[in-house]
Amino acid sequence: MSNLRFHKVYKSKYDGEDILRIPEETEFPSGLRLLHWKVYPSKCLPLGFCLNNLVELKMRHSHLEKLWEGTQALANLKRMDLSWYFNLKEIPDFSNTTMLESLVLCGCKNLVEIHSSVGSLRKLEFFQMCFCSKLQVVLALFNLAPLAYVGVEGCSQLRNFSDISTNIRTLSIADTMLEELSKSVRHWSALQSLALYGDSANIKRIERVPDCFKELHGLVWICVAGCPKLASLPELPASLKTLIVKSCKSLKTVSLDFDSELSCNITNCFKLGREARRVIQQSLRACLPGRKIPAKFDHRTIGNSLTVRSDFREFWFCVVVSRKQYIGELNPEFFCRIRLEQENENMFEFITCQELDIIACGVQIMTEESERRRMIEFDEASKASQDSRKRLICD
Template sequence: MLEGAKCVWSTTLSTSLHWEAYTLKSLPSHFQTDYLVELNLPDSSVETLWSGTQDLRKLRHLNLNRCRQLAEIPDLSKAKSLETLCLCDCESLVELHSSLWHLNDLVKLSMRNCTKLKNLPRNISLKSLKTLSLDGCTSIAEFPFVSDNVEELGLSWTAIEVVPPSIECLSKLRDLRLSQCKRLKNLPDTLGGLKSLRHLWLGNSPNVTIFPVLGNGIETLALNGTAIEEVPSTIGDKLSLVFLDMSECQRLQNFPPGLSNLKNLKFLYLRGCTNITELPQIAGEMRKLDLYGTSIKKYGFLSEDEALVMRNRDMDFLKGFLTRYVRNYKKNRNSR
């Protein structure tokens, strides 16, 4: 057994090895992998795991997070049962072994903040893959073509410029992250065909100028720091929307009336939207309404002095306050 390692043996001879901050540049040449099911070496100094091809038929989980000296991934062609591969913050990793793209049992591939990684295959057709995290891979410039089984796709802080219309093929996609993509242009209208999409993150992608076309099942929408000027009237169809962040959208104009249809909306952030002059017609019981830095002067039932105080502070409305606002709004609307 390797000294200092935590190794768990079951009656079936399957093993799990966890060795945090392993200090050598590779595992010993006599290290046996035949019955290895789980290998965890986070925060280690390894540059390579081993040479050649190892018998990894039992291996299901491989965690090399924060192995900042790791320069290469070994041949994984024998790891047919591998389900999760974690390579976050492997800052020296430039490319991945081609065997990786033939692991059809792989469910999760996480490579966040691999800043030198750039050479991904054009078509990642891993049929079992559900989660692909490339957030912070600043050298990635092309949108990856992935299996239509993918449910979570993280591409924030990448150099991607274009999301292809073929994204409509990702029929099971639930979570799409594209925040801090400084080169990213507007998203294709085919995004609206993704009926499973629930969460879209586009914050601080400054070249996005058009409100994205989305299905009505969207729940979380972060568009803060974009150059969007107008919210379409179809916003009123997003009845599942709970969270909407458009803070620091300095070109954004007033909202259409359709916002009042959103009974489930709990969080609305418009901080720093200097062109907003009218209070959005909200409905339901809000938890957070942030209007700091807008140009709103009238707040419904509030006096002008009260409105001025509200406009110049962080508007973290309490539930009771918002309930009172909504009741007054509905009362005034019904009396017309």
């Protein structure tokens, strides 16, 4: 098989029955460009492993304890996925793997340290090492590619992670690293997306997000999820366009600037205060836990349609939805169909995905007066929410 270029071995069922045996004298063809092998059964690669032409290496759920000794001249390798290597304790020297663009190390539960050579991979754009529960040290990641993605959520023992590249565009971390990262956060001028996940293995859960996050002036998207002791969110940068908060059961206050383009998605946060809800409701798009249409939507009804007598140019709408059954995460879209029934009489019909039922709907017709009231209401709610947050910090 000297001319073999693509080699894939699949396993249809993860039952522990890995009966395939690899002879020690096995050699991979030197011309191989793609190697995918699920549940590779041996503890090490063949002695003659030298794949100078390899572009993609994907070997998930394998039994390997180490990949190779020393350095390999894998000058063409661009993508490597070594996820769920339960026996892997170290990764090799990547000094000669200069073309590597993507490195995935998820679920390597015995991996303790990331080799320092990773920090010199100037073309590395995607680096994910989530749920490596024993990972303690990630040495300096100074020279990653511009606009890189780094994901390290679920690494409960990781602390030394402050010297990361200032080129990072997207960062996904566990709450255990917040204190360390806050020391250098002001240098991340390229950061646009930040995801913060609570770590269930960490006994000391975070109760607040550092105030320094407002200094991330390029940040447009932030997600905070699974932080049950988090009681408040600080002032966030004015550049923010999307705020997602999930399953932060103690969250009471949120501090936001008035921005008509902001989208807020707040789910499973049932302790949100009245002022925080009023602030969030002023954003362009808002998703909140609740059962009723707010009173400011002066046209309200049960069901998914209603008729409004008005000559209008702009309106806001609100719907109450119920999930038919839980089938994982949903990011539904909502559509509003407007039909002219008679002169100055319009019927609004709201439509969404088949997994949701629309229980009730409401419409607010916007006028100059209602827009002025909206801004006043936001200022009042924002001040009240900030006062409430100050009381929480003092307590």
